[in-house]
Amino acid sequence: MQKTILWEIVPLNQPTITKNCSKCGTKSTFISTGNFRLNANQNKVDVWLIYQCQKCKTTWNMSILTRVNPSAIPQDLYRKFLSNDEDLARKYAFDANIHAHNNVTLNYEELDYDIRGDIILLTGLSEPIRLQIVCNYTMDIRVDKILSQKLGISRSLLKRLGLFGKININNGKELWKTNLSNNLIITILP
Template identity: 35%
Template sequence: MSGTLRLHWAIAPEIAPQPLINCNRCGSVKAYRCSGKFRVNANGKRIDVWLIYRCIDCDNSWNFGIFERRNRRDIEPALLQALESNDPGLARRHAFDVVALRNQVGRVEEFPDVVVHKRLLGGARDSAAALELRLGLEMPTSLRLDRLLANELGISRSRLQALEEQRLLVVDPDGAKALRKPARTGTAIRIDLSGEPDQEAIIRAAGG
């Protein structure tokens, strides 16, 4: 085995960030879950839009502001229709906007759970002794690169660290402690498995 198996991993987070809010029903700080529903309030030519969240314990509501006093003419008809029809893709995009959430509430709980869709770019599994992985993220995730690789390849994080120290695992762009940082779109990882006894199992796991 002497070739390189080149793969694209499309990574999609599973659980949207949850703002931590002082719930006036529960009487304490609680996590709030996105309902997937928008509230659109029109007052003359002005429109307010919120994404509705619910307390995970008592179902109390909290509104995540999307538009405030926006002139109707400044909102494209297709976007307004998507908001009024609770378009799932649009709701998901706003629900994963952790920066905007933090700007409104401060404290947000993030989750590392992801789904990885693997697509072959080149090479053959039965002749591969190295992996070249390119990452594409639907949205930012807090999942560390070493955890992602360990989960998907079926090997330990300590082993990944050892491979990196031997320069058998290279991350591009190669920043300090790259494996311990969150996975990012555009990251490329090359792993030389030619001396590993379980290289075939790792190659199979990499390709899904």
């Protein structure tokens, strides 16, 4: 029997965006405020997520829904927009498609996260381990970085272990070329 260990990657903050700030007159970092703005007009609803310039607090609204019939928005979702639901705001702050529609790109450089789950000690490993990595957000982080942090070994050693076939990823790609995605399975051999 293979032992399965689950790690969950939990973001502690959110990606930012870099765009021109009209007040600063230069490119600046904008951070999600976690607040939505709703506007109802002639039976059409617009919804935005409000961002703020890190330096001068000028706001920028990221369009989420544009001129949508209110009846097309599920009541539960509508209520979450109105109450600035934290999980929903986080979901949109990580949504690369919505950012692309708004002509801005996400910046993950200052993204902080926890790797929750049991520690694996590579030395003294007696049986293969099936490691499942759960991540509910797109985070643009390489898998070898996650492994290196949690296993406490360097990325170059990880690469060697990958080349020797000791650590394998189930998607057929090379460990050190794979980006984090949800439900990656990694096999670690003793």
